[in-house]
Amino acid sequence: MAKFTKKKDGDLPAVSTASLPDIVFMLLFFFMTVTTMKDSSLLVENTLPNASEIKKLEKKDRVIYIYVGKPTQEYQKVFGTEPRIQLNDKFASVDEVGSYILAERAKKPQELQNVLTTALKVDKNASMGLITDIKQQLREVNALKVNYTTYEGDAFNNLQ
Amino acid sequence: MPRRKGAPEVNAGSMADIAFLLLIFFLVTTTIETDAGLDRMLPPIEPPEEDVIIKQKNIFTVNINRNGQLLVEDNLMDLKNLREAAVSFLENNADGSCNYCKGKKNPESSDNPSKAIISLKNDRETKYSTYITVQNELVGAYNDLRNREAQRLYGRDFTKMEAEYLNPETPSSVRDDLKDKVKRIQDMFPQKLSEAETTTN
Numbered sequence: 001m002a003k004f005t006k007k008k009d010g011d012l013p014a015v016s017t018a019s020l021p022d023i024v025f026m027l028l029f030f031f032m033t034v035t036t037m038k039d040s041s042l043l044v045e046n047t048l049p050n051a052s053e054i055k056k057l058e059k060k061d062r063v064i065y066i067y068v069g070k071p072t073q074e075y076q077k078v079f080g081t082e083p084r085i086q087l088n089d090k091f092a093s094v095d096e097v098g099s100y101i102l103a104e105r106a107k108k109p110q111e112l113q114n115v116l117t118t119a120l121k122v123d124k125n126a127s128m129g130l131i132t133d134i135k136q137q138l139r140e141v142n143a144l145k146v147n148y149t150t151y152e153g154d155a156f157n158n159l160q
Numbered sequence: 161m162p163r164r165k166g167a168p169e170v171n172a173g174s175m176a177d178i179a180f181l182l183l184i185f186f187l188v189t190t191t192i193e194t195d196a197g198l199d200r201m202l203p204p205i206e207p208p209e210e211d212v213i214i215k216q217k218n219i220f221t222v223n224i225n226r227n228g229q230l231l232v233e234d235n236l237m238d239l240k241n242l243r244e245a246a247v248s249f250l251e252n253n254a255d256g257s258c259n260y261c262k263g264k265k266n267p268e269s270s271d272n273p274s275k276a277i278i279s280l281k282n283d284r285e286t287k288y289s290t291y292i293t294v295q296n297e298l299v300g301a302y303n304d305l306r307n308r309e310a311q312r313l314y315g316r317d318f319t320k321m322e323a324e325y326l327n328p329e330t331p332s333s334v335r336d337d338l339k340d341k342v343k344r345i346q347d348m349f350p351q352k353l354s355e356a357e358t359t360t361n
């Protein structure tokens with residue numbers, strides 16, 4: 001008889017997986033937004049000095065970074081302990097700064113090329129000689145807007 | 161009589177809406193950290209076409225030696241007094257053309273704020289942190305004066321106005337309004353901070 005073909009009452013319906021893509025996308029987007037892209041790992045010590053009269057660097061796409069500092073422990077055997085310049089993810093000499101700026105500038109869209117800022121992330125124990133050389137290089141390629149990146153704090157803490 | 165089903169299926173149609181709601185929530189609340197620092201302009205490499213003659217009294221020379229000591233206008237000075245000295249130089253107003261200055265009108269010091277130039281020199285061996293501290297104090301001197309005038313004219317700090325003006329999230333109507341005010345204060349005390357080439361001796 002037909003009545004015997006009826007389903008058993010205790011059988012659960014399959015859980016709908018239609019929303020699974022949504023959950024996955026949500027997670028994906030979440031991680032996409034909170035992750036800050038670290039375009040280069042630091043090869044140099046980079047403890048920035050403090051300053052109080054600072055301005056925020058808005059618009060990351062208009063910034064070119066230059067790192068200066070003592071090579072970190074693992075690189076000290078090869079590169080010594082004198083402060084060095086890091087461009088992207090490798091050490092560079094002073095003469096390469098100019099061409100690096102020009103190359104980075106060429107990568108940016110046309111309308112941004114005149115409003116670029118060079119952020120100098122310099123370790124507080126570096127000496128000014130190297131910075132002066134970098135500044136001279138920047139002047140030669142006409143990258144005149146610089147930002148000495150610092151932490152916010154009392155500037156007199158630097159002197160200790 | 162209709163056949164009885166098992167448990168009814170849960171409607172998943174609104175799941176996407178919930179997901180998007182959460183997504184937008186995180187999008188709005190997450191702030192990506194921004195770097196901050198001292199903004200400076202380097203002098204262009206081509207020398208100006210005609211030589212500008214600047215009177216010695218309009219230049220405020222600051223020299224930093226390799227030990228981090230300061231020589232300001234040929235006198236040894238403590239870093240803590242630098243800001244005050246720079247402020248009194250900038251608003252000295254010897255020729256009396258600046259009606260908002262509160263300077264001493266010392267004839268040996270700067271004529272007016274638009275002529276006053278601060279010249280910063282450093283040694284190759286100077287530590288970067290000392291240099292930044294000096295830069296910070298000199299920028300601070302300008303900011304102190306600008307804040308004072310902004311307080312008098314608009315009842316708020318110049319630095320706050322400028323930060324709001326530069327912030328891309330500020331609505332453009334507010335920004336247009338701020339633009340003139342910021343410009344006016346900047347013209348009252350134009351920032352003339354020259355970074356001469358380093359001495360090697």
